[in-house]
Amino acid sequence: MTRSRISSRWILASVPLFAAAVLIGARTAKSGRVAVPTPPDTSAMALIARGRQGVLSHGCGGCHGGLDDPSSAGWLAGKMTDDQVFAVGACNVVHPDAKPCFKTYPRNLTPDNETGLGRFTERQIFNALRYGLRPEATPDVDITSMTPGQGNFPAHPRYLAPPMPWPDWRHMDDADLWAIAAYLKRAVKPVHNRVMESEGPPDFWASAYAKLAGPYPPKPFPTENERVPDQNGAAPNHRRGIGDGASTNNEVWPHCLVAT
Numbered sequence: 001m002t003r004s005r006i007s008s009r010w011i012l013a014s015v016p017l018f019a020a021a022v023l024i025g026a027r028t029a030k031s032g033r034v035a036v037p038t039p040p041d042t043s044a045m046a047l048i049a050r051g052r053q054g055v056l057s058h059g060c061g062g063c064h065g066g067l068d069d070p071s072s073a074g075w076l077a078g079k080m081t082d083d084q085v086f087a088v089g090a091c092n093v094v095h096p097d098a099k100p101c102f103k104t105y106p107r108n109l110t111p112d113n114e115t116g117l118g119r120f121t122e123r124q125i126f127n128a129l130r131y132g133l134r135p136e137a138t139p140d141v142d143i144t145s146m147t148p149g150q151g152n153f154p155a156h157p158r159y160l161a162p163p164m165p166w167p168d169w170r171h172m173d174d175a176d177l178w179a180i181a182a183y184l185k186r187a188v189k190p191v192h193n194r195v196m197e198s199e200g201p202p203d204f205w206a207s208a209y210a211k212l213a214g215p216y217p218p219k220p221f222p223t224e225n226e227r228v229p230d231q232n233g234a235a236p237n238h239r240r241g242i243g244d245g246a247s248t249n250n251e252v253w254p255h256c257l258v259a260t
């Protein structure tokens with residue numbers, strides 16, 4: 001069965017349950033003296049833990065496989081079953097037979113050298129998440145501009161197809177994106193699973209997203225829908241509530257519970 005809309009599985013907020021456990025075992029040398037254990041590379045471990053949390057909290061497995069369970073079969077291995085196929089276009093909105101209709105396929109994010117991210121560098125993965133640039137069609141360079149043809153932004157970019165949510169993911173900060181790239185490349189076991197090419201011309205994807213996605217970087221704060229908190233960090237003229245250190249439950253709960 002084809003999924004007609006973005007699956008609610010990945011929209012559902014997932015609670016990251018990750019806790020990193022670093023086990024340091026004391027080794028006994030042949031001489032009988034206890035050797036000083038080699039400390040684990042905590043910076044690398046922290047990077048991987050951060051990347052894993054980024055993957056779990058952004059529901060990557062909801063489309064790329066395994067939902068939010070790294071122990072499940074097919075974790076991030078890309079499209080394996082028909083319910084991982086997306087139909088994009090009029091067939092999704094008007095009628096299943098309406099045109100245009102493009103099938104898109106979540107790709108293999110495991111580091112397999114032939115069918116997965118093993119073919120790409122961490123910088124190419126970073127560029128995919130920040131700029132939506134398809135790794136296999138984009139050189140391994142630092143992107144220095146947001147305009148095609150300027151800086152290192154490809155003159156004819158090939159963007160990742162919907163519903164890959166790179167217009168959202170690109171707002172993660174640099175460190176989170178690098179951590180996700182590191183987790184995918186270094187800490188996931190490779191799975192050999194060739195995913196077919198998504199359909200649809202690249203300029204279609206770019207224009208579809210240009211209409212839906214906001215600008216990057218976003219407009220500076222505050223926009224017309226936002227407001228600057230007062231100097232204590234509270235909303236201007238707000239009724240003080242839980243969390244600002246100046247309320248009691250009595251003040252807040254009746255207000256919350258009674259519809260006004």
Ligand code: HEC
Nearest residue numbers: 010058059060063104105106107128135160161163164198
């Ligand atoms: C709503 C579904 C969905 C979610 C959620 C999603 N992706 Fe994707 N992703 C896709 C689809 C579909 C493609 C294939 C796009 C194409 O073929 O152009 C893709 C492609 C990619 C690619 C390109 C891989 C390649 O070989 O070209 C990367 C990298 C990627 N996704 C990473 C992620 C990461 C990391 C997350 C979570 C932070 C994520 N995706 C979440 C649907 C999704």
